[in-house]
Amino acid sequence: MEFLPFKEFTEEAGNLIRRALEELKIDAEPILETPPSGIADLALPTYPLIPIARQMKIEDITGLLYKKINELLNKLGRGWIKEVERKGVYLNFQIDQAKLTKKTLEEVLSSGETYGNLSPKKETILLEHTSANPSGPLHIGRARNPIIGDTLVRILRAAGYEVNAQFYVDxxxxxxxxxxxxxxxxxxESLPPCSRDKPGYRLVRYYQKASQLMLGQERVAEGINELVRSFENVEEKSLAEAKRSYQPVLDGVLESLEKINVGFNSFAHESAMIKSGLTQEVIGKLKQSSFAGHEDSAWxxxxxxxxxxxxxxxxxxxxxxxTSLYTTRDIAYHLWKAGQADHLINVLGEDHKLEARQVEIALDLLKVKRKPKTVFYAFVSLAEGRMSTRKGRVVYLDDLIDEAVALAYQEVKKRRGEDLSETQLREIAELVGIGAIRYNIVKVQPEKAIRFKWEEALNFDGDSAPFIQYAHAxxxxILKKAGNSVRIGNPNYTLLSHPMETALVKKIARFPELVKTMAENNRPNLMAGYAFELATLLNQFYRDCRVVSSGKFEAPRLELVKAVAQTLKNSLALLGISAPDYM
RNA sequence: GGGCCUGUGGCCUAGUUUGGAUAUGGCGGCAGCCUCCUAAGCUGCAAAUCGGGGGUUCAAAUCCCCCCAGGCCCGCCA
Known part of the structure; x- marks a missing residue:
């Protein structure tokens, strides 16, 4: 059973209105909307009825509908609807707050860390993300990919899918x-000094130098092409040599990603698409297509x-x-993927839009039904221009992590240096720094281009991860302070009637619906916005409502605080961010 | 030359898919709030031609057309 109270409430209102319109012999489909905060929980604007009931004034239609709905409400009974009010040309629906509070808090507290999860779908998803070329350490332009991808993986799992997070190794x-x-x-000796003691940083200098040489020297370019051909011919010796070169770089990338809580379930290698013969199969079939042509022997x-x-x-x-090209092999990869899961999702840079379309068309020609849904993200650039590993114009993820953790350490030491141990300070700094990085990247819609600024990437105030972590802390x-206070068996939830309390309950109650929306539309940035709004409400509640030693309010408020903490923690979990108990 | 995406206060951003009640927040600025559950917090103020122009509609940030600016792409690269 999924807990979707506002969805049920909206359906109930919709049915009620449809029935009322029917009985009034007005032929219209109701369009319900969420009104500005505080006015109501749901609203029906009656403007759209004007052209349908032309002979009547708008006020009369609204009044008539209002009367009819209340009549039906009394006749048929109420589920989630508490009452309907008439305000101008709107009919406003209020949810039964007492019922919502009780049901929501019971649901959150009994579900715990699974609150927000939807029922299992028995469907699998293969989600490919990051898939960065293992030619150097990950820079923050690319880092948008794993953060969006991993957040999506977490959201889809919460939505009940079995998700395989896959890294495609080129x-x-x-x-x-x-x-x-x-x-x-x-x-x-021919290379500049290494900026960090990690294989990826040592090796990227080789890559950068060779990239330069390749442009000027025919001999170098030919040597490299020779290698490409040997890969294509599945010459085990050169494939093994290649692996010895790139694997340390890839391991370094994965290590960096692990630091920001990004992991993978599987790896697929591009070479496997050649070895298996699938790439040749694709080439053979595409040549048969009526859209195929060739110029010399290039098809x-x-x-x-x-x-x-x-x-x-x-x-x-x-x-x-x-020989095949990247896109050809990508078609083979997708052909293979189609047999691996019920749904395919890719997270790609916007530079891959045309390539993705070409893959899609080819899959159509190959009569492959299961095609990927792709989430594209725009690039992160620097003030100096686009990031480029080749040109060395980059900010590496490792440097961003170090800066974030160092800054977080300074901040936490300033605040809690007196009463926390060095180990605790370091732990908090790690959680806060990493959280800030993930949050600041994922909060922006993927399709918006970002100009990287240190002060934004390291933002700890307002709309940021530490703000949310702090609300959780x-x-x-509060819960710790309340510690041993007497626990009443059944807290009186009807005492939770302060505006901040009802606002918190409503927010918490919408969490599972949000998971549904995010999973259906692949929109991870909504998670950040929700967590921020919930944390804001908690801070306002904290200002207005005393919890510990608040007499009869203490028991129900403690339950509310527990539920808020749980929902904040679960939200942060979907963002891949830890929720500290203190900070 | 063409295609796709983006454009919301000084800066960043929500809302755009499904048109509706005073356009959401944050940063920065200014003015306040710690004898009281952690001030990484809270409150108030100033600040917006929703890129521009047409159109559709009772109603447009949202839909349609044109234009402008920025990003990405149009490789026998990946």
Whole structure:
């Protein structure tokens, strides 16, 4: 049983209105909306009825409907609807607050950390995210991908799906070939000093140097192409050599991601799409297509018919030498993925939009029904311009993590240096710093481009993770303080009638619906907004309502605080952020 | 040249899918609040031609058309 009180309330109101309209012989479908805060829980504007009941004045229609609805309400009984009020040309519906409070608090407190989870769907999702080229450490432009991806994974799991988070390792592409060539041919002495003692930072210098050489020297470019061809021919020796080059880089990337609570369930290797013969199968089938053509022995699909526009509408799926291209292998990968799960989701940079469309068209031509839904995100740029590993114009995720944790340490030491141990200070700094990074990235809609600014990335005030973590800590602090106070078996929830208390209950009650919305629309940024609003309400409640030693209010308020803490914690969990008990 | 995305106070941002009641918050600024559950908090003030112009509608930030600006793309790269 899913707990979706506002959904049930809205359905009840909808049915009631439909019945009233029917009995009044007005042929219209009600459109319900959520009114501005405080006015009501649900509203029906009666404007749309004007053209239908032309002979009547708007006031009369509203009045008539108002009377009819109340009549029906008395006749049929009430579920979630407490009352209906008439305000101007609106009919406002109020939810039964006493019932909502009791049901919500019971639900949260009995469900605990599963509050907000929807019933299991028995459907699986393969969600691919990050899939960064293992040619250097992760920079913050790319870091948007794992944070959006991992948050989505957590949300979809809460929504009842079995989710496989997969990293697609591009181990046969040009980037890896460059790196492999570099480790084979360049010497340590020819490179600039290493900025961090990690394999990825040591190796990226090789990659950067070889990238430069490749542009000027034919010999280097040929050596790299030679490697690409050997990958394509599945020459085990060079594939093994490539793996020795990129694996330490990839391990470093995964290590950095682990620090920000991002993990994967599986890895798929691009080389496997060649080894299995699937890539050749794709090439063979695409050649049969009526949209296929070739220029010498380089094959392409003409995509004009599919709405692709621009300078060149051809999509090449083989090179002149017959080797496959990244997109060709990606089609093979998706062909394979289609057999792995019920739903496919990808998180990709917006630069992949055309590529994703090409894959989709190819999958159509191959008669593959199960196609991916893609979440695209815009790039994070620097004031100096776009980030580029090759040019070394980047801010690395590791540096951002270090800065965030160091700053968080300063802050927590300033506030709690006196009464917390060094270990505790370090632990809190870690949680706060990491939380801030994830939150500040995920809170913005993925499709908006971000210009990276340190002060924004390290924001700890207002709309930030520490704000929410602090609200949680406040709750835990109250509960701790109340500690041994007498527990009454059945708290009197009807005492929770202060505006802040009802506002908190309503907010908490909407959490499962939010999970549903986020999962249906792949919108992880909504989680950040919700957590912030709930934390804000808690702070206002904290200001207005004394909990500990508040007499008869203490017991029910403690239950409310418990429920708020749980919901904040669960919200943060979906964001991949820890909820400390103190800070 | 074309396609996709974005444009909301000084800065950042919600709302746009499904048109409706004074356009949401944050940062920064100014003025206040700790004898009381942690002030990473709270309250108030100033600050917005919702990129611009047309149109549809009783009603437009939201829908349609045109234009402007920024991002991304139009490789036998990935």
């Amino acid at each position: 181990d046969v592409g040009k980037q890896v070939a460059i790196l492999t060539w570099a480790t084979r041919n360049l010497s340590e 392409y699909l003409e995509l004009k018919e599919f709405g692709i526009k621009g300078k060149d509408t051809k999509f090449y799926f083989t090179r002149r030498d017959g 406040r709750c835990r602090s």
